[in-house]
Amino acid sequence: MNETVGKPVNRVDGKLKVTGGATYSAEFNVKNLVHGVAVLSTATKGRIKNINTGVAEKSPGVIGILTYKNSMQLHSPSSSDPGGGRFAEKDLLPLQNDRVYYNGQMVAVVMAETLEQAEHAATLVKVEYTAEDPVFDLEKNISKAYEPEKSSTGSETQVSRGNAAEALKTASVKSEQTYGTPVYHHNAMEPHATTAFWQGDTLMLYDATQNVSGTQMLMSAMLGVPKDKVHVIAYYIGGGFGSKGFSWPNTVVAAMCAKLVNRPVKLVLSRQQMFTTAGRRSQTIQKIGLGADQSGKLSAIKHDSTVETSFVDEFVETAGVATSMIYSSPNVAVGHKLVRLNKVTPCPMRAPGEAPGTYALEVAMDELAYQSNIDPVQLRLINHADKDEQKHKEFSSKNLKECYQKGAEMIGWSKRNAKPNSMKEGKMLVGYGMATATYPANRSASSAKAVLFADGHAEVMCSTQDIGTGTYTVMTQAAADAFGLPVEKITMKLGDSEFPKGAGSGGSQVTASVGPAVRAAALGTVNKVVKLVIADAKSPLHGLKEDDLIAQNGGIYSKSKPAVGELYTDILKRQGMAD
Template sequence: MSIKYAETEQATGTTKYVGQAIDRVDGPAKTTGEARFAAEYPYPGLAYAALVHATIPRGRITAIDTAEASAVRGVIDVLTHENAPPMKPAPKASMLNPSTLVSGTPVNYLATDEVHWNGQPIAVVVAETPETARYAASLVRPAYEELPATVDLASEQHHAVPQKGNMISEAAADKGDAQAALATAPHSVDLTFTTPPHNHNAIEPHATTAVWDGDRLTVHEATQSITWTRRHLAQRFGVPAEGVRVLSPYVGGGFGGKGSVWAGTLLAVLAARATGRPVRLSLTREGVYHTVGGRTGSIQRVALGADADGSLTAILHTSVSRTGRVGGHGEPITAGTRHLYAAPNIHLRQSVVQLDLLPNTFMRAPGEAIGTFALESAVDELAWELGLDPVELRLRNEPDRDPVGGQELAHRRLREAYALGAERFGWRERDPRAGSMRDGRWLVGMGVATAYHPSMRMPANVTVRLGADGTVVVRCGLQEMGMGTATVLGQMAADELGVPLASVRVEYGDSELPVGPGAGGSMQTASAAAGVQDAAAKLKRTLLGLVRRSPGSPLRGRKPDEVEARDGGLYAGAAGQPYAEILKAAGRSHVEVESKAGMLGFVARTLRERRRLVRASTGVQFCEVRVDPDTMEVRVSRWLGVFDVGTVINARTAASQLRGGIVMGIGMALSEQTLIDHRSGRIMNASLSEYHVPVHADIPRIEVLCLDEPDSTMPMGLRGVGEVSITGAAAAVANAVRHATGKRVLDLPITLDKLL
């Protein structure tokens, strides 16, 4: 994908574009319908595929009758475990090879008669039209030998085992004796919280268009990880990675659900190979629920002990979540608790149990989103116990260093965020008594919670090409899911090179481009920023090398730190040259440099930094609700989020990202839950008519403020904004409901029956 920026007035000052509210460059294409998504690319002879899903949670296929389906006019082939060409099994996971980490599950589809969850794809129908494929899929008749299955987290929690940590997230911590401190604390709370499973509902359901040309494969794919998907497909289908091209210029939302390679992708590619035709497989909304993992449910205990003045003496946070018996990820549920509050005694444990369900996967702020609900609800309840203002309780326990490891807290500005937010929201007007505030007949409640998400970056390769005509081309194989990454990349490059934004073109969304980072963990922008900075520095050095051969250049003999990129050239004070002059004098039409970063370097840097630094985006969520005293209907009426995310590269796209996370947090608090039949393991509400995401009427005007202070430990001073704003959001709603009604809801979502 290649984009060019519209004419934009060039600002003045050292920074020209970073920080401005620049319109997203892909906006016109998306709003006019010009943008093509994965299921919209035409090919001659294109065929369509549909999945057949298992209807038992665990067992074996004893027979599968495809005769009636095959007889339907327009059906090209019906692939099952009896006739499908083989795929190689999923590789063993390794942090040094991210392509091994994107397998949604190790199940080798259509290479086994085993069924591991209700909804597992067991056959693929390929036909001339999508309607024919779906109809024929309904005619496939499998027979099963059903085996005992476990699908309920609550009844199986006693089988949970300690969760393993990794280089990014630890699963346990002990400091002092938290149990003893809790037992002797003058004030304490000890609460058990539950959160339900959640499913992905991106506006664009997962889709793949796969085309084989001999041993070369082209895939149009809705993915968050172009590079890793390319390598994964190469491994699974036994072809060189250079022979696989993954194209993903537009992605209609991901939130983690498109961060792995799931059945739809693999089976589309398999069907295309088997039939010799280009094949498109677009999942139905129900198909997404059955083949793409979601967020695990959780059972959490949070116990807090405190002195009379509110100083925490003990923090205990334990969790039980689930994975699939055939894959899934333990979530960092206690991650925020590890870093947010000072206490001499801390006990953290994460445990997991395997169930016969589709493996869980990443979902916006995995672990932290649901973990902060429990922690921040418990902190609020402790404030009620102490008769202390919830904001004041948090400020009294704000640490100077990391509470568990003692590391430096890089650029932490939570105190400033609380001060600004409390003033702006009117927190002083809150009557501290439960049920004391009203607006007509409505009960009014105000709640607050802390937001927290770790800030990291991954390796990213970026090339920058400067032309004699003044144009700049930035190339990186990254993903644009609607968050504005391509827009901010151009802003960065324009400032780093001192050129008008309109002269910058960004190319992305193609695995043929330099290796880009995955769009996950709020890491993509920071990762690409490091590449842009490095490439710009290399470009400056290259240009200074060229002027050495130009006797009349005022830049001769200058070192890189003595020159500044501005006004379309390099300058040392008032003396300098435009880029066009430098290149013309050197007889060059352009110059191109590449910034390269390796996985080994990333691992080494991550381990080194973890020993001395804890780096995170943080924030404060202020929520106001109105509750009907008769029906207990809850309406969120006002919201303010104040965030410390380092440098704000684009004020408009950052605010949009932060608001989006808050909307998801409101959905988590009030409506979203995946309902699983505990007899069959079937998802019972696999549609947007029964899985209730927030609609416009549910969401008030959301005000977002950012401190906009650079973090000197990160590229361009920025930190991730994609996930921090969902953290703490559900707790802010629950705390506001507690203030309005006097009732503490421990189990999400907060529905009428839990308040009546």
């Protein structure tokens, strides 16, 4: 019986990647290709007073220049479909007017025969601005903070139970501190890149995206093109870390450029442009108050976060998303506020919310432990939550206490000197620390298609993408086990919007969402073969019951009599399925 899931195998895409055979979005060899280079705003807020493209247009190799003056009209995308992708700046459709909301906003794209010609001509585009006073500093503008109606991820932004403020006032021991986290930039190995061209009224996009099907739906809505007239491909992606989960201006603008010059256009953000034009993790200011009795039992948890967003969209870094459930307390208050700044819209980045928020909460727990003279591990055990006290739900599984114990044993926690600055190795200070972390088990609807061929190999198709995390390999393993085939006999096809719709890569959900779909598709195909052999008088499995048959060793075999069975190749050949 084949069992590859859970066992080490070579990455099925490994050879292609190390030999340069894996084709990324900017590497497709499209005939008659034009290179596009974005011109970004040097103003932080205001209007374009004048944009002079005359000199650039006469520069060698230039094919065309796209600005708000000659761009096609875009449509505001709808967010009604949960799998429909998200444009990062819904209130700033690119190149539609003269408004400037942040430094680094795309104001023009120069297209030329070569990349070097486009880069040079882009420096010749002269833009004059009517500047306005920007709002740029989170701390200086905290008085402008407001409560958002909802978060970008669907989690609640304001959560409470009991009376945390009052309980904090009367607590025997309390810790009240302010914590901050800075802006982080994604800057994956592969920058944001799009190659776009039109074949009649059909748009072809090679796009570095974490959501192939979502990008298809989004571009259909923004460009006013039927969904079946938008074909998105992302076979290989050089990392995303969340930033490619949103669609940024480069994707739709590349399509607009291709329409303007009637040629394929490649638009790739430079490494410098990645810092200003494709999102980042929000800066946060978090005020945390913890109240406890003398034994360390929490009587109050208060977590208020103020985070930045932009003037052209609303993204909430839900730093307090885990605070209401991670520890037991009768009084909890979690709040989030936003401050609009003249910067590019923030976006998800590697555990958005949990990463900056649990950092702050765990530092606060350590400070409370120090004040209470209680071991940090013991403080967490005292306040262990046996259920989600906010949602009144049991955990499907939870082994956190065992993790605390095992971790403490492995690093010699009990043998350390708990006094700060007390342990040294030579001249180096040594510190021991611990923290609790949590992340939800997200899932999204996904589908797949599986085909078994007469030569005994199988192909499985799903639109979901591999962003460098091993999805090709994991899904190949899932299909191999379902078919009873070795991994070498499985061809996994991903990253194409023409395949059945799969989950976007975000929230650590692809394996849990797409894996069952791949397995179900493969088992569905196997079941068809099972029915064939049961009905076939020439098969050694003729007349057996379905529940006695299993897919293994490259064919269908009897569970009760493992020696009785036949290969897929023999079954399909006898059925006249030679191709």
